[in-house]
Amino acid sequence: MRRDAASEYLRGALWAMPSVAVVLALVTGSALTFVEIEPGSWRDRFLFQGTADDARTLLIAIASTMATVIALVLGLTVVALQLASTQFSPRLLRNFLRDRANQFVLSVFVATFTYASAGLYTVGVQAGERTDEYPRLAVTVALVLLFISLLMLVFFLHHLTHSIQIDEVMRKVERTTLNVIDRDLPTVGVTTEPRPAPPEWAIDIPAHSSGYLQTIHPESLLAGAALVQVWTDRPGPPPAVDRLAAAARDSIRIGFERTAEQDVAFGVRQLADIAVKALSAAINDPYTSIQAIEHLSVVLAALAKRELGSQFLRDQAGVLRVVVPGRDLAYYLDLACGQVRRYGKAEPRVVRAQLRVLHSTGQFCVDDTGRRLVVGHVNLLMKDAQAAIFQPADFVAVREHADRVLEELTTTRTAPDLSV
Numbered sequence: 001m002r003r004d005a006a007s008e009y010l011r012g013a014l015w016a017m018p019s020v021a022v023v024l025a026l027v028t029g030s031a032l033t034f035v036e037i038e039p040g041s042w043r044d045r046f047l048f049q050g051t052a053d054d055a056r057t058l059l060i061a062i063a064s065t066m067a068t069v070i071a072l073v074l075g076l077t078v079v080a081l082q083l084a085s086t087q088f089s090p091r092l093l094r095n096f097l098r099d100r101a102n103q104f105v106l107s108v109f110v111a112t113f114t115y116a117s118a119g120l121y122t123v124g125v126q127a128g129e130r131t132d133e134y135p136r137l138a139v140t141v142a143l144v145l146l147f148i149s150l151l152m153l154v155f156f157l158h159h160l161t162h163s164i165q166i167d168e169v170m171r172k173v174e175r176t177t178l179n180v181i182d183r184d185l186p187t188v189g190v191t192t193e194p195r196p197a198p199p200e201w202a203i204d205i206p207a208h209s210s211g212y213l214q215t216i217h218p219e220s221l222l223a224g225a226a227l228v229q230v231w232t233d234r235p236g237p238p239p240a241v242d243r244l245a246a247a248a249r250d251s252i253r254i255g256f257e258r259t260a261e262q263d264v265a266f267g268v269r270q271l272a273d274i275a276v277k278a279l280s281a282a283i284n285d286p287y288t289s290i291q292a293i294e295h296l297s298v299v300l301a302a303l304a305k306r307e308l309g310s311q312f313l314r315d316q317a318g319v320l321r322v323v324v325p326g327r328d329l330a331y332y333l334d335l336a337c338g339q340v341r342r343y344g345k346a347e348p349r350v351v352r353a354q355l356r357v358l359h360s361t362g363q364f365c366v367d368d369t370g371r372r373l374v375v376g377h378v379n380l381l382m383k384d385a386q387a388a389i390f391q392p393a394d395f396v397a398v399r400e401h402a403d404r405v406l407e408e409l410t411t412t413r414t415a416p417d418l419s420v
Contacts, residue, residue, distance in 0.1 A: 004215060008259060012098045014106070021107035025115040032138040033122055047136040048143065055123045055139045059116045062146050066113035069153060073106055076157075080164050087283070088169060089273035091266070094259070095172055099163060105156040112145040166288050170271060174295045176260050177267025181302050184262040186326070192309040192369075195323050199235075211254040215261050218251065218313055218324045264303065265327060268335050271296050279343040279350065289344060290353040296336045297357040303332050304364035329370050333361070337377050345384035348394045354381055355401050362409040371409050378405055 010016045037044050048055060077096075084092045096102070119142060123134040162168050260266050275292035278285040308329050313322040337354060344350035355378065362374035382402050389395045 017103040017107045018110040021111035022114045025111040033135040048139045052134045059119045062116040105152045108152045112149045170295045186311045189312045190307045214255045215253045275340045293353040300361040301364045346388035351385045359405045
């Protein structure tokens with residue numbers, strides 16, 4: 001669990017990769033100072049041809065240039081973070097910090113600055129006195145790193161302008177959420193059965209810290225512990241409570257921020273935030289809201305095809321040992337559609353976009369129960385839209401669209417009593 005926490009933190013740490021680049025730059029520069037190229041050889045023609053003073057001047061110029069470039073890159077990154085927070089959603093900041101391209105570009109700049117600055121200790125100086133001898137290969141590599149950094153600067157500007165586009169932001173959230181659905185949603189022991197109620201003699205195992213529940217490995221609790229409360233089949237405290245508390249600590253990670261690990265709802269929340277914020281009076285961008293709704297349709301379709309609910313884990317004898325509360329399709333539908341419906345009920349195109357989402361979700365539902373939930377949201381949407389859309393002509397197309405959706409969901413593979 002500690003390894004997982006450290007790995008998750010380092011993936012979002014803007015300083016981690018540049019720190020590694022600094023070490024590599026120092027090691028590489030130190031190693032290249034011992035490499036000698038024979039004068040007059042074919043390789044010698046490709047090396048820096050200036051004097052030791054020229055080499056020092058070059059390294060000073062490279063170091064000062066890279067310091068300016070690093071300040072520019074950090075400034076542009078802060079602007080992108082501020083734009084993402086105010087224009088889209090503050091819950092998207094982690095995505096920009098975890099961007100590998102931004103981390104790699106910053107690492108190249110920091111490595112070039114470190115390499116050039118460290119070279120000033122050896123180039124043209126020996127035992128505290130000036131000398132004409134200097135590692136020409138090492139200085140040549142500094143010049144190569146400068147050219148690479150200039151290319152990285154152009155790439156960074158290109159990447160930054162694309163990464164703050166709303167289409168790219170939502171595509172990245174959608175892809176991350178789908179990966180969480182495929183990788184982290186449980187497939188063993190998932191059931192829609194109600195969770196067993198704890199008896200009066202159940203013992204609480206307190207959380208070891210406050211924060212968000214980020215990940216859980218319930219298979220580690222199969223020895224007999226439950227997620228929050230522990231009890232046996234008869235009154236009395238369960239044995240080895242301390243051991244069970246230790247197992248809970250090792251199986252559950254709590255952090256100060258919400259992450260996408262094992263949390264499909266976080267991705268749904270991010271897309272819903274974008275849709276709702278675009279509908280606010282300050283931004284007033286219904287088209288962006290429609291785009292976010294379309295991305296939500298992909299996530300909901302993937303969820304509708306899966307068995308959702310709580311996870312029951314049993315031991316080899318078939319005895320129920322661990323119960324992990326889980327979210328069902330009703331929760332995800334409300335999270336994806338509830339706020340968007342309330343904020344976008346007066347815009348016909350936004351309402352029809354939600355109808356398309358509900359239609360596609362209903363088609364992917366594995367049973368009639370899921371389709372009943374979808375039909376309920378369609379009816380709620382129509383009630384709100386009818387009250388909010390004041391122009392009857394605008395509501396006609398919306399009503400016709402809703403009728404088609406209801407007809408397909410209530411007559412195709414479903415019982416006739418679904419409509420409300």
